Amino acid sequence: MKNKIHLGTSVLLIVIVMIMNTAVYFAASSMLKEADLDRAAMDAERITSSLSNPSETLASSDLLRAYAPDSGMVRVILPNGTADGVTVSSNAALLREREAVFKMAERQEIVKVGDSRYARITAPLIWRGGDVAMLELIESLQTTDRILDILRIVLIAASILAVIPAVLSARFLSAVISNPVANMTETMRRIRESGRYERIDIEKNKNDELNDMAATFNDMIELLEKNYEKQEQFVQNASHELKTPLTVIESYANLLQRRGKDRPDLFEESIEAIYNEAVHMKELTQQLLVLARRDESWNLQIETVQISAFVQETADSFEQAYGRRVQVNMKESCTVETDRSKLRQLIYIFLDNARKYSDEDIQIEVKQNTICIRDKGIGIPSEDINKIFDRFYRVDKARTRKTGGFGLGLPIAKELAEAIGADVRIESEEGRGTTAIIILSEFSFYPGILKGKRGEKE
Numbered sequence: 001m002k003n004k005i006h007l008g009t010s011v012l013l014i015v016i017v018m019i020m021n022t023a024v025y026f027a028a029s030s031m032l033k034e035a036d037l038d039r040a041a042m043d044a045e046r047i048t049s050s051l052s053n054p055s056e057t058l059a060s061s062d063l064l065r066a067y068a069p070d071s072g073m074v075r076v077i078l079p080n081g082t083a084d085g086v087t088v089s090s091n092a093a094l095l096r097e098r099e100a101v102f103k104m105a106e107r108q109e110i111v112k113v114g115d116s117r118y119a120r121i122t123a124p125l126i127w128r129g130g131d132v133a134m135l136e137l138i139e140s141l142q143t144t145d146r147i148l149d150i151l152r153i154v155l156i157a158a159s160i161l162a163v164i165p166a167v168l169s170a171r172f173l174s175a176v177i178s179n180p181v182a183n184m185t186e187t188m189r190r191i192r193e194s195g196r197y198e199r200i201d202i203e204k205n206k207n208d209e210l211n212d213m214a215a216t217f218n219d220m221i222e223l224l225e226k227n228y229e230k231q232e233q234f235v236q237n238a239s240h241e242l243k244t245p246l247t248v249i250e251s252y253a254n255l256l257q258r259r260g261k262d263r264p265d266l267f268e269e270s271i272e273a274i275y276n277e278a279v280h281m282k283e284l285t286q287q288l289l290v291l292a293r294r295d296e297s298w299n300l301q302i303e304t305v306q307i308s309a310f311v312q313e314t315a316d317s318f319e320q321a322y323g324r325r326v327q328v329n330m331k332e333s334c335t336v337e338t339d340r341s342k343l344r345q346l347i348y349i350f351l352d353n354a355r356k357y358s359d360e361d362i363q364i365e366v367k368q369n370t371i372c373i374r375d376k377g378i379g380i381p382s383e384d385i386n387k388i389f390d391r392f393y394r395v396d397k398a399r400t401r402k403t404g405g406f407g408l409g410l411p412i413a414k415e416l417a418e419a420i421g422a423d424v425r426i427e428s429e430e431g432r433g434t435t436a437i438i439i440l441s442e443f444s445f446y447p448g449i450l451k452g453k454r455g456e457k458e
Helices: 002-050 060-065 090-097 142-194 209-260 264-292 307-322 340-357 382-387 409-419 447-457
Strands: 072-077 083-088 107-113 116-126 132-140 302-306 326-332 335-339 362-367 370-375 423-429 433-439
Touching: 002 107, 002 116, 002 132, 002 142, 060 072, 060 083, 072 090, 083 090, 090 107, 090 116, 090 132, 116 142, 142 209, 209 264, 302 307, 302 340, 307 326, 307 340, 307 362, 335 340, 340 362, 340 370, 340 409, 340 433, 409 423
Parallel strands: 326 362
Antiparallel strands: 072 083, 072 132, 107 116, 116 132, 302 335, 362 370, 370 433, 423 433
């Protein structure tokens, strides 16, 4: 990549310099050509005005000698194609060999004789006896050619002087652009070989795209490192949670194999323990599958839900299932479009947590699109609030398994909320209780507005 940038930039700069210098050269050449032709035309006009209908007593060559250019030729061409008077400078002898052609027209052109270029001007002239002849003036462009030669040398030298630093700067530019990419590639190679996450050093005083790319790379590495650590922690915790029921099942199965036939009381105890642990492990496995395959599990069925009636129905079902009183306080209700099953599962998770960690009545408050579930249990320390949605995280590490929790309920609640477009928050004060807040989106207070919104979506 460095070589490609260097070569491409260098070639581009060289081409640009060549095009610019070529344009300058041809522009200067064209301007000088026009200037020379204009000057020769003015000389021809001056001659024709001075030589109009000359005296018969003076020889034509003597008349023209006074107007002869320093390097060139002047002559009068008669209608019959013969030259009447020719004056040629000593350094332009080849001009005598040019054929005299009479054409009644004014012309301005550049001609080449031998290795030299000349400005040729033809103009009509009143000659002796009132005849119309043609004046031909040819002036050398040797001075202009010398100027163009010098300009060509200067432009070539300037091109070389411009290309050298341009090539060097292109090399530097390619290094500036490619070095961060090379560092990034080398860092990724070291990460792959060593398994350790590294970062690219960032210059704090720079604020450009390359620095942004390095910062983005570091952010990505940090995210990968965090995800890897979470994955490792997840595997360790899952292994630990699955290991416990399997160990219990294995121990009781071994006990049944040795003594179960002779002791019916031990048989009953073992069967009950094995069953409980199997159910426990099944619940854990189901929760792990929900988290691991949530993209396949969240098949949403969106329907219109009247929040007040829905929450009351959910609270009644929970109250009957667990025998715990749930008080519902309806302040303001609304109608939302959501997945009824997923929302019920989300509320059940917070109600189940309130049931496990408090002994008093559970309270639900509904206000517009917000559902608050409160308990007066043990609460959560402030330093643990930001971690409770992490998988397998438990506030009380020493808590026994009698609550049946795995540290997966709140992570599943977070996933459910994101799936239905809701927001969940936890507010808690240690020793005084916890409040789970569910904020639903896209709500409407009036069925007419809701119907209009559905029509717009369709």
